[in-house]
Amino acid sequence: MERGRGRGKEAYVMKKQITSGTGAAISRVEGRLKVTGMAKYAAEFPVKNRVYAQGINSTVAKGKIVSIDTSEALAQPGVIKVITHENALDLQGHDKEMPAIGTSSPMAVLQSPEVHYYGQYIGLVVAETLEQAQYACRLIQVDYAQETAVTDFEAGRYKAYVPDEASDYTRGDVDSGLASADEQLEMTYITPIEHHHPMELHSAIASWTDGKVEVYASQQMVENSVTTIAKTFRIPESDVRVIAPFVGGGFGSKLQTERHVMLAIMAAKLIERPVQLTVTRTQMFTNTTLRQRNEQKFRIAARKDGTLTALVHETLSHTSTYEQYQEQCGTPTKMLYASPNARVTHRLMPLNLQTPFAMRAPGEATGSFALECAMDEMAWRLGMDPVDFRIANDTQTDPSNGKPFSSRLLTECLRIGADKFGWDQRPAKPNSREEGNWLVGYGVAGAARAAPYKTSSARVLLEVTGGEVYATVQTGATDIGTGTYTIVAQTAAEYLGIPVERITVELGDSDFPDSPGSGGSWGAASFANGTRAACLQAIEQLKQKAGITATDVSIERLLLDNELTRYTAEGTAEPTEEFEQHSVYSFGANFAEVWVDRDTGMFRIKRMVNVGSAGQILNPKTAYGQIIGGLTMGAGMAIAERTKVEPNFGNFITRSFADYHVPVNLDMAEIEVIFLPEEDKIANAMGVKGIGELGITSVAASIANAIFNATGKRFRELPITPETVIMKEREPGVV
DSSP: OEEOSSSSSSOEEOOSOOOOOTTOOOOOTTHHHHHTTOSOOGGGOOOTTOEEEEEEEOSSSSEEEEEEEOHHHHTSTTEEEEEETTTOOOOOOOSSSSOBOOTTOOOOOSOSSEEOSTTOEEEEEEESSHHHHHHHHTTOEEEEEEOOOOOOHHHHGGGOBOOOGGGOEEESOHHHHHHTOSEEEEEEEEEOOBOOOOSSOOEEEEEEETTEEEEEEOOSOHHHHHHHHHHHHTOOGGGEEEEOSOOOOOTTTTSSOOHHHHHHHHHHHHHTSOEEEEOOTTHHHHSSOOBOOEEEEEEEEEOTTSOEEEEEEEEEEEEOSSOBOOOOTTHHHHHSSOOSOEEEEEEEEEOSSOOOOOOSSTTHHHHHHHHHHHHHHHHHHHTOOHHHHHHHTOOSBOTTTOOBBSOOOHHHHHHHHHHHHTGGGSOSSTTOOEETTEEEEEEEEEEEEEOOOOOEEEEEEEEEETTEEEEEEEOSOOOSSSOHHHHHHHHHHHHHTSOGGGEEEEOSBTTSSOOOOSOTTOHHHHHHHHHHHHHHHHHHHHHHHHTOOOSOOOHHHHHHHTTOSEEEEEEEEOOOHHHHTSBOEEEEEEEEEEEEETTTOOEEEEEEEEEEEOBSOSOHHHHHHHHHHHHHHHHHHHHTOOOOBOTTTOOBSOOSTTTSOOOOGGGOOEEEEEEOOOOOTTTOTTOBOOOTTTTTTTHHHHHHHHHHHHHSOOOOBSSOOHHHHHHOOOOTTOO
């Protein structure tokens, strides 16, 4: 690859790549840049005259700063400035108490001496080098008027409240549904606090020129980042530029523009030099959001023939004491199965922890654990096959709103997955199949994830060089490691009719046409359709200029007939009325084979089969990578990931990868991924649906269900550890 000719700071042209449009499993067009270190991430841009900043963190979980002595730090060589609430810029905060936050909420910082949680930013040191800034941070002397913090889930339970009207949902008559059932079960499922931990640390380089701010930042949504910065600093959005050509993972943690970005921008304005701030790995625990701990009480009722009569799903989560966010764990329960009666509630309690926010498949990842384990438990109680039980309650109409699904292949995912997995070999009786000292079990879980589609724009720049047409596509979309560069290039190649190697893709710049950015599984559908719209607009405009009515005309001919060597066009794609009239989801099924050592409780995930129906697969190779990532994170939920709070001080006990464990290669299984052919033009013109978050949904449940099949022991709290496997009693009725 080589640098492209476009106007962006980081534009790339792919060389020596297979020529193909959508649907082909070509390698990533930016792959060589990444492996050779040429792809620049936020902290790697060569900004002249920059200095370095390091955030200072609170060491109490609740209280007020009485005094803060910065004199020793300021006396150190290279230290330029120490910023605290006493000398910070006046920023725009929230306009009400406990607001529900989103991806464009203001993010004021250092505005008062109040401390709401352990690790909160209470200051910033700016120095000529990073080492000088880090050393000076340790010299800051802070006195607090400490107050009693509430960081324990049990202690905060009595403060639970209803976040908003949308927190509760009911259909039918739940009491009647429960009464008419032949079998009822009531269980509580618990998922712990988790952290996102992308490999790229959150970072920003900020600079001001003539009253305008430019920020290189690791953000998933550059347009929303512009809005947040503009609101916070009370400046026009036209005075803000955010650049994020490559983002090294996010999983939702980089959807918001966090306070470290505001600190960098503030410092740059105060000292009139570019400032770089990179969040440390330890600060990634305290300063870049997390997934909430969720306690999910579940009631499920069914008749002997397997017909569901009622579902009750009550979720209790926590938020911070100054902002609110709720993970919608009840989403799958509302829509996945055809129960005529359902009640879903969500409650929040304020704790002295940082504000949680979206983590991959927020709601579905955690809610599907409760729902799909409950379905497995009910199938066992009824004596039904878990696959057959799910199929018996399939539906083509969304029970939550009465809308028809644009397409729904859940039954096909379950049946094909069962066949590929060899489900007919599943032990009918738990705790019955042995391989030496290992107990072997099979588990299944259905999956669904909304497939949003958002308005997205793109610009295509055509240029004739050496008798061949080259194209540059520019859009505010971002690539967080998912393959956006590649699918945009493939889309442009297909609709312009030119080879992929002649396509340049420029992403992640708020100066480019608006795009929703990456997140929520809306990326591929939105970016591809926006690119398609720009390409079709260029073709149509050139036809009109030349007075051509023929349909099959090459882009070279159109430029030649118009006597043009360059041409630019923009296009916008947006949801249709038909889209709004349907429920649009991707569906899937997860199958897992787990071996459990009967003496030690150690267990191994031996095989996983994932079947998904997600419309047109733009690139099977990058889509496969997304599913592998989702399965790995789902396995992490089941076997390892948990953030623990230290009860005395309110800090996290887990502060690094040494104690916050994530799956590695040896933890993972033999994996087979199957994409079902599916055409869904209601979803969008290209029939593309999201798949990245579908990959994690219900994975943990399939593993837990497999462990039950192997051992006869139910696990309703994650993660499942060897200790809990040993200590747990078998379920009643298991021999």
